[in-house]
Amino acid sequence: xxxSPDDGAVNAVYLDANATEPLRPSAATAMLEAASLVxxxxxxxxxxxxxxxxxxxxxxxxARRLDADPLxxxxxxxxxxxxxxxxxxFAPGRRILVGRTEHDAVRKGVPEGALVEWLEVDSTGQVxxxxxxxxxxxxxxxxxxxxxxxxxNETGVLHPMAEVARLCARYGAHxxxxxxxxxxxxxxxxxxxGFGSLACSGHxxxxxxxxxxxxxxxxxxxxxxxLFVGGGQxxxxxxxTQALPAIAGMARALEEALDAPADHASLRDRFEKAACQxxxxxxxxxxxxxxxxSCLALPGLRAQGQLMRLDLEGFCVSxxxxxxxxxxxxxxxxxxxxxxxxxxxxxxxSLPWNVRQDDVERxxxxxxxxxxxxxxxxxxxxxxx
Numbered sequence: 001x002x003x004s005p006d007d008g009a010v011n012a013v014y015l016d017a018n019a020t021e022p023l024r025p026s027a028a029t030a031m032l033e034a035a036s037l038v039x040x041x042x043x044x045x046x047x048x049x050x051x052x053x054x055x056x057x058x059x060x061x062x063a064r065r066l067d068a069d070p071l072x073x074x075x076x077x078x079x080x081x082x083x084x085x086x087x088x089x090f091a092p093g094r095r096i097l098v099g100r101t102e103h104d105a106v107r108k109g110v111p112e113g114a115l116v117e118w119l120e121v122d123s124t125g126q127v128x129x130x131x132x133x134x135x136x137x138x139x140x141x142x143x144x145x146x147x148x149x150x151x152x153n154e155t156g157v158l159h160p161m162a163e164v165a166r167l168c169a170r171y172g173a174h175x176x177x178x179x180x181x182x183x184x185x186x187x188x189x190x191x192x193x194g195f196g197s198l199a200c201s202g203h204x205x206x207x208x209x210x211x212x213x214x215x216x217x218x219x220x221x222x223x224x225x226x227l228f229v230g231g232g233q234x235x236x237x238x239x240x241t242q243a244l245p246a247i248a249g250m251a252r253a254l255e256e257a258l259d260a261p262a263d264h265a266s267l268r269d270r271f272e273k274a275a276c277q278x279x280x281x282x283x284x285x286x287x288x289x290x291x292x293x294s295c296l297a298l299p300g301l302r303a304q305g306q307l308m309r310l311d312l313e314g315f316c317v318s319x320x321x322x323x324x325x326x327x328x329x330x331x332x333x334x335x336x337x338x339x340x341x342x343x344x345x346x347x348x349x350s351l352p353w354n355v356r357q358d359d360v361e362r363x364x365x366x367x368x369x370x371x372x373x374x375x376x377x378x379x380x381x382x383x384x385x
Contacts, residue, residue: 013359014316017204017292018153018181018350023249024206030252031208034245041242042233055242058251062213065254066198067189072216074224074237075247079180079201081227082214084109085238086176086197087147089224094145094174097135099127099159100336106147106178107332115142124287125157125337127164136171144173150182154333154348155284156293158186165194180204180212184257185290190215202250205257206353211246257353264351265291267360271349272296274364278371283334283346290350296367297339297346301374306347309373313366319347 014022034054039047041055056070063070076082083105087096095115098106110116117135120128127148136144146168148159161177168175174196179188184205190198195217202211216222221235230239268291272282275296283295298306303319310317319331334343349363
C-alpha cells in the first residue's frame with residue numbers, strides 16, 4: 001500500500017496527489033547527488049563550477065521540456081512564489097483579470113492597489129469566453145494581465161486555454177498560466193500555447209517540496225522585478241542561493257513524469273461510477289478534466305465529517321486546497337460554479353503517480369460505506385456531521 005507522507009502509516013492509502021505527489025525514487029537520487037556537492041553555484045572556484053553546472057543542467061531540462069528558453073527559466077521556492085512574482089512583475093500599467101476559481105496564490109497574490117477584475121466561470125468551472133472577450137475588448141481600458149490556471153487544483157477542470165490564448169493575443173493581453181497542477185499531467189508548452197509566463201512546482205510532479213520555476217516567453221533574458229533582491233542570482237530576477245538539491249530533484253521528476261506518464265483515466269472513471277451509484281455528484285464532470293482528479297460531493301454530509309471517517313479507514317484525501325493551514329472550509333471554487341451548499345460537502349480524490357488498482361478499489365468500497373452511513377448521521381447546520 002502507499003504510505004502516508006505525513007504519519008508513516010504503512011497501510012494508509014494516499015490519494016491526495018494534488019496536495020503533493022509522493023517523492024519519486026529517481027528524484028530522491030538526484031537530490032542526494034546534488035546534496036553531495038559542496039560548492040555554491042555562484043562561486044567561481046572548481047567546487048562552485050560543479051554546482052553551477054548541475055544547476056544549469058536542471059534549468060535546461062525544465063526549460064526544454066516546457067518549451068522555454070533556459071535563460072528565461074527562473075527558479076523559485078515553489079508555485080506560490082512563481083505566481084506572485086509574475087503578478088508583481090507584469091502588473092504595472094495593466095489591469096489584472098483573475099478567474100473566480102483560481103488558487104489563493106493568485107487570488108491573494110495581487111499587488112496592493114492593483115486594479116483587479118474577476119472572470120466568471122460556467123457551471124462546469126470553465127472560464128466564460130464570452131465575458132472574457134467582452135472584458136478584453138473594453139474600449140479605452142488598460143492592457144490586461146490575464147491569470148488563469150491550466151488545471152484546477154480542486155476539480156481538475158481544464159480551461160479552454162487555446163481559445164483564451166487567442167483572445168489574449170488579439171487584444172494584446174499578457175497571459176499568465178498557473179500550471180502547477182498541469183505540468184507532468186497534460187501537455188504544457190509555453191511558446192507553442194501562447195503563454196507570456198508559466199508557473200510550476202516540483203512537489204506536484206513527484207519531486208521535492210521547496211523548488212518551482214517561473215518561465216517567461218521570449219528568446220532572450222527578460223527583465224522582471226525580483227521579489228527578493230539579494231545577491232543578484234537568477235540573472236537578477238530572484239536573489240538568494242539556489243536550493244540545488246530540490247531543483248535537481250524537480251528536474252528529474254519532470255523528466256520521468258513526461259517520459260512515463262501515468263494512465264489514471266480508467267481508474268478514476270471506475271471509482272467515480274461507484275461513487276455516483278452511492279449518491280455522489282462529480283463536480284465539473286461536464287468539462288475536460290485531469291485524469292487523476294475527482295471532486296466528489298455527497299449531499300447532506302459535510303466535508304470535514306467525510307475526511308475524518310475516511311482517515312479512520314486509512315485513506316488520505318482532502319477537501320479543497322491543501323494550502324489553507326489545515327482548515328476545512330467552503331470551497332470558493334465550487335461556490336463560483338454555483339454549487340452552493342455542495343461547496344461544503346465535497347472532497348477531492350487525486351491519484352498519485354504510483355497508485356495501484358487495489359488502492360482505488362478499496363477506496364470505492366470505503367466511500368460506499370460512508371455514503372450508506374448518511375442515514376445514521378446527525379443533522380447539523382450546513383449538512384450532517
